[in-house]
Amino acid sequence: MQVTVRLFALAKQTAGRAELILTLPEHSTVADLRHAILQSVPELTPLLPNLLISVDSEYAGDAQPIEPGAEVALIPPVSGGSGPVRPIVFRTTRLFR
Amino acid sequence: MIEITEGPIDHNALTERVRSHQAGAVCSFLGTVREMTGDRRTASLDYEAYPAMALKKLEELEAEARQRWPILEVALVHRVGHLDLGEISVVVAVSCPHRHQAFDACRWLIDTLKEVVPIWKKEVWADGREEWVHPGLTTPASDHPRDTPS
Numbered sequence: 560m561q562v563t564v565r566l567f568a569l570a571k572q573t574a575g576r577a578e579l580i581l582t583l584p585e586h587s588t589v590a591d592l593r594h595a596i597l598q599s600v601p602e603l604t605p606l607l608p609n610l611l612i613s614v615d616s617e618y619a620g621d622a623q624p625i626e627p628g629a630e631v632a633l634i635p636p637v638s639g640g641s642g643p644v645r646p647i648v649f650r651t652t653r654l655f656r
Numbered sequence: 657m658i659e660i661t662e663g664p665i666d667h668n669a670l671t672e673r674v675r676s677h678q679a680g681a682v683c684s685f686l687g688t689v690r691e692m693t694g695d696r697r698t699a700s701l702d703y704e705a706y707p708a709m710a711l712k713k714l715e716e717l718e719a720e721a722r723q724r725w726p727i728l729e730v731a732l733v734h735r736v737g738h739l740d741l742g743e744i745s746v747v748v749a750v751s752c753p754h755r756h757q758a759f760d761a762c763r764w765l766i767d768t769l770k771e772v773v774p775i776w777k778k779e780v781w782a783d784g785r786e787e788w789v790h791p792g793l794t795t796p797a798s799d800h801p802r803d804t805p806s
Contacts, residue, residue, distance in 0.1 A: 568778070569788040569793065613706075613774070616708055616713075634774050637773065637774060637775065637776060637790075638775070638789045638790075
């Protein structure tokens with residue numbers, strides 16, 4: 560399946576483009592997507608461990624499957640955050656998954 | 657009330673919007689473009705959003721805050737694009753029956769907004785270099801930022 564990955568901020572600047580179109584096997588996960596991104600754009604290698612991935616506008620863990628047609632994005636750390644990604648801060652909310 | 661806008665933010669109008677007879681307290685926070693960061697001088701800032709996700713996260717923030725505090729009205733507005741020194745990048749306005757609730761809700765909303773809402777800022781330094789601000793990521797400022805597609 561084809562997956563379009565949107566890029567923002569430093570990820571976009573580093574890759575030199577605003578989106579990537581990748582071909583993944585069916586039933587791929589976010590972890591598989593990370594691997595495919597590194598293969599496709601090695602320049603992102605130093606950044607990728609610090610980038611979150613969103614699937615359909617929700618932060619997604621590595622085990623999450625990617626359905627065909629999903630909207631996927633690379634999310635660099637947000638300006639007010641306090642360092643390397645803090646994925647779970649408020650467990651009662653849906654803000655971080 | 658949730659908005660991402662490219663134009664200037666009217667913070668007075670937002671504060672008025674959240675006022676009500678049930679409120680004993682209104683707290684408004686303005687984020688503004690600061691000139692000095694340590695000894696480095698900022699010329700301007702460029703903000704970029706992932707709009708669909710940013711709006712969704714702002715709505716979730718409002719819903720979560722309403723569960724935590726007896727909020728009467730709330731406005732969350734973030735500006736994107738090019739901002740000059742002193743301009744307002746973000747406004748959080750909240751009204752509650754009592755002041756400690758309004759202070760606490762406003763503080764939580766701006767702090768959490770800046771951690772979870774996918775909006776990024778790029779420093780345009782006075783020396784002409786440009787640099788995305790990503791806590792935890794250290795990269796040299798780019799000398800050729802104009803190569804980046806928008």
